[in-house]
Amino acid sequence: MLLSVSVSYQPDETVHGPCCFCYVPQAFIHVSTAYAYCNRQFIEEIVYPPRVHPQKLLDCIEWMDDDMVSTITPDLVRDHPNTYTFSKGIAENLLIEQRGHVPLAIIRPSIVTATWREPLPGWVDNFNGPTGIFIAIGKGILRTMHGDPEAKADVVPVDVPINLMIAAAWYIAVKGSGETQIYNCTTGNINPYCWGQIATKTIDFYLERPLEQPFRIPPRGAQFTTHRWWHELWVPITHLIPAYISDVLFRAMGKKP
DSSP states (O other): OHHHHHHHHHHHHHHHHHHHHTOOOSOEEEEOOTTTTTTSSSOOSSOOOOSSOHHHHHHHHHHOOHHHHHHHHHHHHTTSSSHHHHHHHHHHHHHHHHOTTSOEEEEEEOEEESOSSSSSTTOOSSOTTHHHHHHHHHTTOOOEEESOTTSBOOEEETHHHHHHHHHHHHIIIIIOOSSOEEEEEOOTTTSOOBHHHHHHHHHHHHHHSOOSSOSSOOOTTOEEESOHHHHHHHHIIIIIHHHHHHHHHHHHTTOOO
């Protein structure tokens, strides 16, 4: 909880604070997340009021130690799945309260992945989010996952929210009415795609265009199951045992496993 609050709030305070007192910027863009209010069935492009005042929460956390924060966290988070989504919603409210007369736009992307078009299709510079999963599948390492293959994979190419940030900054600076603009940057309802479909397409892609030095050939019949017991059965068979065998062979050849 303490880490989530620090990550979500402190950038807003350190960046937005000087904006109000040193100079008046033409536009201020805050990148939140589409899951800031995932405890709601329908999420509109508005900021929902929090159960606790943001500044009061910050003041309390400043003098509390980790144990005290851990104790109150379940009561604060409640129906949020984690402290990340909870703190993101609180950060939005803090910005609304402290923005003053600064034009503000809040961008809420869903799960960000590699680019669609710019600077070139498929560009990515890290293994965060789904990218790490795709690479693990391509290397033949990841062969079973616990999840719902029919669940919507609300992924958005990173150049889409970036272009939205640029357009939103221009709009609130030139055409805006002074009201806070909020944009949900998602694809789930517009262009729905399921995790099972993504897994199948990823495997087909790597079978045609394999990565360098894969551990194994990506499995065309990879297990993507809603049953935890089935997943836990396949983990030692498809992950652990091959890994141990590989370590033994590397050691026998005098190489580091």
